[in-house]
Amino acid sequence: MSLYRFARSIVALILFPLYRIQIIGKENIPKTGPVIICSNHISNFDPPVVGITSPRDIYFMAKGELFEKPFLGKLLLGIRAFPVKRGLSDRNALRKGLGILKDGNTLGLFPEGTRSKSGKLGKPLAGVGFFALRSEATIIPCAIIGPYKAFKRLKVVYGKPMDIQQFRTAKSSPQEMADAIMQEIKVLQEKYQN
Incomplete structure (x- = not known):
């Protein structure tokens, strides 16, 4: 079993009962071919929650500073995260993301780039649009509707x-x-809020 699958099963055992996670629309995610899952961002738990609720293994971008810590950096690489320099046009991260999609894999992106402390949707960064337009990926909007309590x-x-x-x-x-893409996330949020 890969580190990704092992970590995913452990995290699922903890988070599913803790947050009584309900998954809606999982069947909308194609079983094969490149996919970009685009989600709102309200908590540090969002990447693992998307990771355990998606039927596909997902590659996520993570802020570059996290990879500077030796143990954490190795762990993140083992669970298919890759670094991005925030606030800059990071060509390496863009190339890596496009390569993941070209290989027919799934890329998880948070268009806002950072967590929304209020829970309201923020302005998306152009990077998610770049990946959507430059790849052949299927774009799946995703709304995480909290609270994380x-x-x-x-x-x-x-x-x-x-x-x-x-x-x-x-x-x-x-x-x-x-x-x-952000508008589609907003529509989902409003439709399933209650």
């Missing part, structure tokens, strides 16, 4: 794949694409 229900909602051909045809910018 012990034994209170946490919903993870996977929306239907987005049709992004219209954005390619219109030669939309990465920012316009990112805004459209």
Whole structure:
């Protein structure tokens, strides 16, 4: 068993009962081919929660500073995270992400780039739009609906794949694409809030 699968099963044993996680729309995630799962970001637990609720193994970007700590850096690489320099156009991270998708894998992205302390959706960064437009990946919006409180229900909602051909045809910018993805997340959030 890989470190990823082992870590995932341990985390699932803890988080599923703790947050009474309910998964909606898991069937919307294609079983094969490149996929980008785009989720809102309300907690440090979001990456593991998306990781244990998705039927596919996911590669996540993580802030570069975390990889500077020897043990943590090795652990993160073992669970398929890769570093990104925040606040900069990190070409290595962009190349790595595109390579993951080209190989038919799943990339997990948080368009806001950082956690929303209020729980409200923030402005998305253009990077998510770059990946959507530059790859052949299926884009799956995801809404995590909290709060993260012990034994209170946490919903993870996977929306239907987005049709992004219209954005390619219109030669939309990465920012316009990112805004459209964020809008889909907002729609899911509002629909399943209660």
